[in-house]
Amino acid sequence: MFFSIDADGDVPIYEQIVRQVKLAVADGILVGGQMVPSVRQLAGELAINSNTIARAYQELQSDRVLESLRGRGMIVRRDAIKRCTKARNSLVADGVRRALADALSGGMTAEELRELFEAELERQSAMAEQSKLASGNGAS
Amino acid sequence: MFFSIDADGDVPIYEQIVRQVKLAVADGILVGGQMVPSVRQLAGELAINSNTIARAYQELQSDRVLESLRGRGMIVRRDAIKRCTKARNSLVADGVRRALADALSGGMTAEELRELFEAELERQSAMAEQSKLASGNGAS
Amino acid sequence: MFFSIDADGDVPIYEQIVRQVKLAVADGILVGGQMVPSVRQLAGELAINSNTIARAYQELQSDRVLESLRGRGMIVRRDAIKRCTKARNSLVADGVRRALADALSGGMTAEELRELFEAELERQSAMAEQSKLASGNGAS
Amino acid sequence: MFFSIDADGDVPIYEQIVRQVKLAVADGILVGGQMVPSVRQLAGELAINSNTIARAYQELQSDRVLESLRGRGMIVRRDAIKRCTKARNSLVADGVRRALADALSGGMTAEELRELFEAELERQSAMAEQSKLASGNGAS
């Protein structure tokens, strides 16, 4: 799958997985009814202990994003996209809110902030475009 | 002093102090040569374990923001403002970077993001204006 | 047949089948000597793995509710009703016992409990009445 | 503390702890602001691995019943009693609902059920009375 895990860093591994699954659902990459990789398989791919994956999946279950089919695996809940979009919005809004609060309380001007924001937005949009083109070869 | 500490929440207390001191220096609220409250005094004011304050001050010392006058307390280093402004810039840029990354990977459009950013910027600028007026009594 | 299976939820499918068969025998809906659908047929009807059905039937056999007519299918044992009524009584008593224990240890009063019980009893009795009328066409 | 854990049985240990904490809060035995025993201490008392306790506490945290004070322990949230009472009500109602459904679908009459319920209620109320007297010696 499409996870990119940073085993160091301050964000726990299981949290990174939870977040990335939610964002993928919000983005429409993962859709309702779709199966997610099994705990063991994902643990193998990411070279991470399966307990850690299981914990992420459990949290996603209690957040009503995934659903367990006993003995067969786990799927994305049909109604997950609403919740994930909402979660994404909170996540982003919180991040923006905190960054702005730091900026303003540190004396950064609105204009400096706007420049920083626009530059970063352009940079990341370009990167996203690139990777879309790279993976979408031949589909035109 | 002017700290606002959230004893719960995910950010460690000592780090909140470090951050707030740096931002205050960057903003010019704390200036070179100025004394900061003693560990004991600040611990008392904030009702926080003094080990926690001490740790924050240690970090600020090793980041060359504060300097100890042996036996007489700690002051803001004359050259701290450069470093603090730089730190502020990194902090804000990182926050913006992460928020944008989450947003885009979650399928939020650039336009939605820009709206969110501008709305939040306006809101916080207005709040900052308010509190400046409130505390600026007599300056007219 | 009359099964209502919930493939999710905490009760294993095979156990739902076992339970529903026993209750049907206790109720007189299934009577001694009557044939039950074959594993394959029931698996088809319920869209469930036939291993799961087989496991349920095995358990019903070892509980002496069903008996196998070699090669010709399975029937309800003549003497099953006694056992099933007993099983039903244990099942219900255990459920009531646990619910009361939770209620009392959670500070619910006897009066609140009684109300809850009577309300639910009335509701379910009414529903049962309804469905009896609905299915009992022609009996007037 | 007052936990009674059944290490066998179908209910997972961590779930038993979660449930008992919630019921204790609903009952007023645990009140807002009160500290719960530390993970290690409870693990020792119950002779259960501390990871299992930690898992229960984590679930209670995400259910907003407990709150972690970094480095100091965990407390019952001030607003937990509302949620716990609600949880208790759902728990009990579900139990009653299921027991009645089994009973009626197994041909038990309303009268038999009522007798069973009242007998059990009386039995458990008496037991509760007993243990209250036993622990409340001398307080009159």
Added chain:
DNA sequence: GTGGTCTAGACCACA
């Protein structure tokens, strides 16, 4: 001292 994370590995029920 406190809780939180992660690993390795065992064992289980279910399908």
Added chain:
DNA sequence: GTGGTCTAGACCACA
């Protein structure tokens, strides 16, 4: 095959 539970034990940040 699947997920779920539990243990033992290590290591970490925080107060």
